[in-house]
Amino acid sequence: MSEEATSYDASNIQVLEGWEAVRKRPGMYIGSTSERGLRQMVFEVADRAVNEVLDGRAASVDVTLTPDGGVCVADDGPGIPIDETGAGPGLESLLTQMQAGTGAGGRHDVTLGFCGVGPAVVNALSQRMTAEVRCGGVRWVQEYARGVAAAPLTEAGVATGSGTTLAFWPDADIFGAAEFSFDGLEERFRELAFLNQGLEISLTDLRRPDESRSVRFRFPGGARDFVAFLDGHAAVSAPMDTIAFEHEDPRMAGIMEVAFRWCSCPEDRVRSFANSRPTVDGTHAEGFRDGMTAAVTAYAREQGLLTATDRDFDADRISKSLTAVVSVKLDRPEFEGSTRGVLGNSEVRDCVGQAVQDHLGRWLKEDPERAAAVIDRIVHGARRD
Incomplete structure (x- = not known):
């Protein structure tokens, strides 16, 4: 083997900036770029909302597959803090920084999927993500694109009640024509409701108007x-x-x-x-x-x-x-x-x-x-x- 073929120096090292590493090798973070990876994306976003219910701060979680290929996850909890607080990260940190989750840990914390990488990775693998936070009578909105904020957090009027709604649209450059499986999501959400008696969670599919369906799970008998x-x-x-x-x-x-x-x-x-x-x-x-x-x-x-x-x-x-x-x-x-x-x-x-x-x-x-x-x-x- 020639000296030229075996040489190795700093020029051989590739440095990836920002979310490039996640977007270049998404399988390392969500398992795959097939339907299984898309399902994991839903779990990473729904994880926080489910724990809000189990901690007694929210009553239910609603997950919707939208007609335009997105997923919307809504809860009626107190709303993600819009600023950094001593209790945890604010909205933008949660959605733009790796593993900025606020789970309590131990027996009181539920992780829906196998990764636990957090919603920021989902943001990085989505062409678009939107956040709506309702707290203190105010409705706050912000939009993101491929892991970074596309606009500042904006006050968008008066809010009725409280809660958080996160919606994301997976990047077609990464996932191609893969689609979310309603049955795969339904199985895991049903399982979680059986294992956690206080959890109420719904799943609705609006992708095909003539075939829309919805299920709601809550099992007091565990x-x-x-x-x-x-x-x-x-x-x-x-x-x-x-x-x-x-x-x-x-x-x-x-x-x-x-x-x-x-x-x-x-x-x-x-x-x-x-x-x-x-x-x-x-x-x-x-x-x-x-x-x-x-x-x-x-x-x-x-x-x-x-x-x-x-x-x-x-x-x-x-x-x-x-x-x-x-x-x-x-x-x-x-x-x-x-x-x-x-x-x-x-x-x-x-x-x-x-x-x-x-x-x-x-x-x-x-x-x-x-x-x-x-x-x-x-x-x-x-x-x-």
């Missing part, structure tokens, strides 16, 4: 309602009611919400979440399996439903036909890997396992007839295997 939704019509022949409980455990510095029941379907539907993020596995899911196995096996042996020669049940056998939601909210969640799909807090496993064992064990003893139906199904299934 995880119990989530299990019923996952079951659908299968719950009609369920051998048991849903067991659901919430339990705070200082050992894991957090709270768990668990709901489960067996039904007639052969497959299992076990969903786990950590701080409202979907997880593929982790110590909370392992603890759930531990607790179920311990409670069912102990009861079966106490009742003579397992003989001395029968092996203990395993978690796979017990989970057949099981529908469950296992959600933990922790002050200091520790995830494995950048995608945060696996929870790693070691103490969570024992905490969830013990709570599930206690609650299921109590139910088995209090309702022997239904308990026998559940155990009989597991016993016969295990012997067939």
Whole structure:
């Protein structure tokens, strides 16, 4: 290899100014430039509004897909501060500076997507963004283009009520012909409403006037309602009611919400979440399996439903036909890997396992007839295997 080919000096280093780095490599910030990336953009803007509701400062969030290809996210909270304050950034900082978010953190903060990069990145990847803040009887507006303010913050008249409305139009130079998926957004917003009982959120699609649709989510029953939704019509022949409980455990510095029941379907539907993020596995899911196995096996042996020669049940056998939601909210969640799909807090496993064992064990003893139906199904299934 020649000396010319191997030379490397300062002239080889490319320095990107402002938002150029984000616009040049958007996948590093929102995952992709396909529909999945567009969905992430919505989540990054809606994140702040959802937390306003969960913190008790707003009543609802409304997300609208507009006919001109934009997205509008509105809440009825106190309104983003228009100036810098000791409590957090002002409007322009929030929308033009990376990660200028104001989330409380820990169990009280919900992150809708996997990135958490904030609305400023959405602004940088949008050909246009508008902000309307209603507070103190005044309506303030400002417009942005590709990450920077296109005009100063302007007083635009009298405001009725309070709140914030952010709208953005993704840059076609980056996203091409990709479109927002109503179904993908609907699934995540529904999931959030199940996992956070105080949240009310609506999604409206106005892109095609002859096919407009709208949904609104609010589930006071939390995880119990989530299990019923996952079951659908299968719950009609369920051998048991849903067991659901919430339990705070200082050992894991957090709270768990668990709901489960067996039904007639052969497959299992076990969903786990950590701080409202979907997880593929982790110590909370392992603890759930531990607790179920311990409670069912102990009861079966106490009742003579397992003989001395029968092996203990395993978690796979017990989970057949099981529908469950296992959600933990922790002050200091520790995830494995950048995608945060696996929870790693070691103490969570024992905490969830013990709570599930206690609650299921109590139910088995209090309702022997239904308990026998559940155990009989597991016993016969295990012997067939």
